[in-house]
Amino acid sequence: MMPPRCLGASLRLCRPGRQRSGSQLYLPVEVQSRAGRSFATTPCRCELLDVASLPNRILPQYKENPSGLLSLQWPKPPRNILILPKLLAPDVTESTVSFAKHIQGEYPNLRLIFERSVAESIHEDLPFPVYTSEPAKFPNKIDLVATLGGDGTILRAASLFSLHEFVPPILAFSMGSLGFLGEWKFDEYKRAWREVYMSGSRVAVSDLQGPHTQAAAAGRLDGGGDQINDAWGSVRGKSMGSNRSARVLLRNRLRVGIYDASGVNVNEHLIPTSTADLHQPLPPVPPEDAKSNKRRPSTNQGPAFHAINELVIHRGPSPHLAHIDVFVNGHHLTEAVADGLLVSTPTGSTAYSLSAGGSIMHPLVKALLITPICARSLSFRPLGLPLTSRVSLRLSDKNRGRDLEVSVDGKRRACIHPGMEIRVEGEVIAPVGDGAWVGDGAWAGGVPCVIRSPGKGDSEKRGHGVTEDDDGWVGGLNGLLKFNYPFGEEH
Incomplete structure (x- = not known):
């Protein structure tokens, strides 16, 4: 069930008698519903809820591509989202709030999870409850991870699952000092989130746009006759197309x-x-x-x-x-x-x-x-x-x-x-293929990183064609690491 939402800055719902921090208590909300009388509230803040109350994570499925990358296929929409911003960076914190408000507002039934220190610092700026706990509780609950920072933030996310073979997909926005591992720019966060959240949705043909509409109308859905998944019904119109899915680079460990x-x-x-x-202490290894x-x-x-x-x-x-x-x-x-x-x-x-x-x-x-x-x-x-x-x-x-x-x-x-x-x-990385305990199409091992897909104008910006299988590694090598950079020349 979806957690209670706050109704705005002036009316915030929270449980009575709960303590947020120190000695400050959450106060009950008094709502007068008789005709002709306005709402009245007592000042309160949204709660910090425990991750333990959330349902267990959804294991994603992947399909192999000739390029060596994988295609992400959600069996149902992800629900529990861990957001990891770069620490001690006020501009990143501000972007984190904007990102959280967008995905909570546009994509219903999401629960947003933060590390405890981050949750305590930003939850007053968010008009809805957020979840937190000790990091040891994260692995069994997280469907998807979004990082806002540099390579160190991605490593921090991966380290939360250092005892686990099944790591959630990581959507990384490059906002740090290097960002060689994170290819998405933060100004692309709406497109990036739409692509990773809708991956595998296979929404109705009437919701498709662009060249994929004709392919879907002809019955050429991914997998040859897969049924439309109505679990995404509340966000119809946001599909990237039935044959489009988020591309994943599975990094060895x-x-x-x-x-x-x-x-x-x-x-x-x-x-x-x-x-x-x-x-x-070390968290227990999940079953x-x-x-x-x-x-x-x-x-x-x-x-x-x-x-x-x-x-x-x-x-x-x-x-x-x-x-x-x-x-x-x-x-x-x-x-x-x-x-x-x-x-x-x-x-x-x-x-x-x-x-x-x-x-x-x-x-x-x-x-x-x-x-x-x-x-x-x-x-x-x-x-x-x-x-x-x-x-x-x-x-x-x-x-x-x-x-x-x-x-x-x-x-x-x-x-x-x-x-x-x-x-x-x-680490051995391979499809598991035993639906009895993890689900068909699941992969064990590796860190699945969502790779930026080419967008409109990329070909013109780079001066050459951009293929669907371009993983950005060459661009990062030249642009960030300055591979074979000419000596003595100014660029």
């Missing part, structure tokens, strides 16, 4: 396990890097992820952390070089003598690994990248491995500094000692 000298998994002892999360783990054999026994960027092992404040034995599929590859070592995903190849001299890899490449950090040997170069490789990093007894520091995506860290081992492998 790493599965990381840390083991002590006796081979016991010690992932639960990893410390959050954020001081706000120091006392947060669908536990079943998926049993179906997918892994060298990582126990809870595995997922990293969208990289695993880093480094010497920290020690003045001595680290000695790390590197094993690939059980075979000893080399002894790394360096400040540290990186194991990166293709997404992470343009992050820390790039700064350390690693190669740039397209996010659709199924690979792992091992990059040394300031190696003693000049012949120790970055190394690409198949995604299916199992990499083990063992601390050698030669370490004079004894302890090394490990970081997983910059979100969790630990100190490890000689004899301990770090096991890293690529």
Whole structure:
């Protein structure tokens, strides 16, 4: 059931006797409905509601495309939306309020969820209730994530699901300092939201516009005869067309396990890097992820952390070089003598690994990248491995500094000692195909990122044709990273 709506700035509905913060109480609303008498209210604010009261998340479905991208197909409209703005950025906060008001007003039955600090700071500016809780409760409730910020905000969103195989689609608006991972500009938020929300709706032919109308009228709906889904009936007229759906780039992640000298998994002892999360226990793995783990054999026994960027092992404040034995599929590859070592995903190849001299890899490449950090040997170069490789990093007894520091995506860290081992492998990404427990068309693994689709005028702006399969990676490489930028020229 849809949560109660506030009726405007002067009449706001909320439950009596509820405490918002400190000692301030919510006061009841008194409405006089007799003829000839006006409404009377007592001042109150909309509530901050608990995420636990929301229904469980809707798992989206995906269809494969020849380009390597996926097409998002909602079985029914998403309801629980997590909005993550960049922190400590007033302009982004203002945009977040505008975005929240738009999607709540134009698309009914939505519940908007924020991190607690964000919810407390903006809910008074929103004429409807919002939801919040501890981050551990988010994964089982979130249908879709929208981020407003830079690459760090996207990583923050992905880290909320670091213990989970089923990550909600992430719609990212580039409002940060870099924004290489987020292709949507915020001034496109109406079109972007319309596209991702209506994806898979297959509304009636009379609501379609443009060249897709004729295709639908001829009966050529996606999938060959799929039935129209009336669940989107309240937002008819907003469809992108029956053959149009949001394009998704599924970004690979790493599965990381840390083991002590006796081979016991010690992932639960990893410390959050954020001081706000120091006392947060690891959330339980949901049933669908536990079943998926049993179906997918892994060298990582126990809870595995997922990293969208990289695993880093480094010497920290020690003045001595680290000695790390590197094993690939059980075979000893080399002894790394360096400040540290990186194991990166293709997404992470343009992050820390790039700064350390690693190669740039397209996010659709199924690979792992091992990059040394300031190696003693000049012949120790970055190394690409198949995604299916199992990499083990063992601390050698030669370490004079004894302890090394490990970081997983910059979100969790630990100190490890000689004899301990770090096991890293690529996360398996594949259709699940077992409707008995997750639903047909669901995919396990990876971080699904909604990619910007070409709009009107894009061809003229870029000076060449823009295809439907253009994922923007080349444009980001040239425009943001200044790939092969000419020396001494001003542009």
